[in-house]
Amino acid sequence: MISIIGSGRVGTSIAFLCVSNALDDILLVNRDEGKAIGESLDVSNAIPSTSKFSITGTSDYSKIIGSDIVVITASMGVYLNDRTENMVSQTTMIKEIAQKIKQYCPTAIVLLISNPLDILTYFFQKETSFSRFKVFGIASSLDTSRFRYLLSEKFSVPQSSVDGALVLGEHGDSMVPIFSRVKIGGKSLTSLLNDDEQASITNAVRNYWKDLRHYKSRSQFGIAKNAFDVIDSIVNNREFSVPVSVVLQGEYGENDVAMGVPVLINSSGISKILDIVLDDSESLLLQKSSQRIHDQINSI
Numbered sequence: 001m002i003s004i005i006g007s008g009r010v011g012t013s014i015a016f017l018c019v020s021n022a023l024d025d026i027l028l029v030n031r032d033e034g035k036a037i038g039e040s041l042d043v044s045n046a047i048p049s050t051s052k053f054s055i056t057g058t059s060d061y062s063k064i065i066g067s068d069i070v071v072i073t074a075s076m077g078v079y080l081n082d083r084t085e086n087m088v089s090q091t092t093m094i095k096e097i098a099q100k101i102k103q104y105c106p107t108a109i110v111l112l113i114s115n116p117l118d119i120l121t122y123f124f125q126k127e128t129s130f131s132r133f134k135v136f137g138i139a140s141s142l143d144t145s146r147f148r149y150l151l152s153e154k155f156s157v158p159q160s161s162v163d164g165a166l167v168l169g170e171h172g173d174s175m176v177p178i179f180s181r182v183k184i185g186g187k188s189l190t191s192l193l194n195d196d197e198q199a200s201i202t203n204a205v206r207n208y209w210k211d212l213r214h215y216k217s218r219s220q221f222g223i224a225k226n227a228f229d230v231i232d233s234i235v236n237n238r239e240f241s242v243p244v245s246v247v248l249q250g251e252y253g254e255n256d257v258a259m260g261v262p263v264l265i266n267s268s269g270i271s272k273i274l275d276i277v278l279d280d281s282e283s284l285l286l287q288k289s290s291q292r293i294h295d296q297i298n299s300i
């Protein structure tokens with residue numbers, strides 16, 4: 001069973017993908033039980049006739065007992081200018097949810113989606129003392145999708161022609177698009193873009209959510225698909241290379257901080273944190289991103 005905490009836009013979009021792809025039984029948990037029940041009644045109609053799985057809604061956390069995976073999409077409010085705006089209330093919320101997950105399903109793999117993503121991933125892992133390889137945040141893969149999309153638009157090529165796009169570090173204003181590993185139609189990206197163009201794309205990736213909100217209240221489908229791909233790789237034990245936020249213990253020269261780094265996922269969670277080569281400027285930006293997350297953690 002997969003339990004999804006929070007039945008808002010993102011939680012229900014993930015549920016819809018899991019149900020329509022007949023991945024597993026889904027439990028929606030929301031503080032307002034009626035919302036969880038209503039969403040589950042709606043998503044139930046997307047269950048394929050060949051599926052043996054179901055979806056139910058509740059506000060009762062004890063029903064998560066037996067979950068193999070718990071996905072956290074709960075949110076106390078909407079941020080307007082910066083993902084860290086509701087950091088204090090979100091951290092209080094995540095510590096309460098962490099205690100419940102520790103009580104009811106201490107062996108589950110936990111995926112965090114709620115913002116501020118890296119801070120909540122850090123505090124969830126500290127609060128539960130779960131293995132850091134079973135607690136990770138999904139966001140850098142969404143930022144990577146945005147980077148790939150913006151490059152495909154810039155060069156008027158399909159996204160399938162953009163190889164090696166990756167965004168690491170904070171899911172926030174200091175995130176680091178990695179230009180040095182990208183190839184477009186086989187050509188190195190750094191030979192195709194000057195410094196000003198790289199800076200402009202970096203800004204566009206970091207501010208993508210603000211541009212989106214100009215037209216639509218909040219994002220949901222991109223993060224839902226990125227989360228689904230990770231859940232699918234866990235459920236089907238299909239090795240998957242993806243950047244996620246995980247508490248670091250020496251990797252990339254960082255300690256006691258969670259941020260987006262490339263990993264391999266399988267049915268047991270993170271099987272390996274990948275050590276990839278970055279250029280000097282990217283390494284420096286990643287250090288700065290880590291410092292920003294450290295500062296936020298220490299401010300709570």
Ligand SMILES: NC(=O)c1ccc[n+]([C@@H]2O[C@H](COP(=O)([O-])OP(=O)(O)OC[C@H]3O[C@@H](n4cnc5c(N)ncnc54)[C@H](OP(=O)(O)O)[C@@H]3O)[C@@H](O)[C@H]2O)c1
Pocket residue numbers: 005006007008009010011029030031032035073074075076093097112113114115116117138139140142171218219220223
């Ligand atoms: N990682 C990423 O890349 C990414 C991308 C997009 C969004 N996000 C984040 O994902 C989160 C969810 O976004 P959303 O648009 O789905 O928000 P939303 O529509 O406001 O949904 C949040 C849901 O969480 C519920 N909730 C609050 N506290 C809860 C608790 N303690 N237990 C159970 N449920 C609780 C709320 O219930 P009520 O209805 O009772 O208030 C609400 O239904 C936000 O933090 C957002 O910033 C992350």
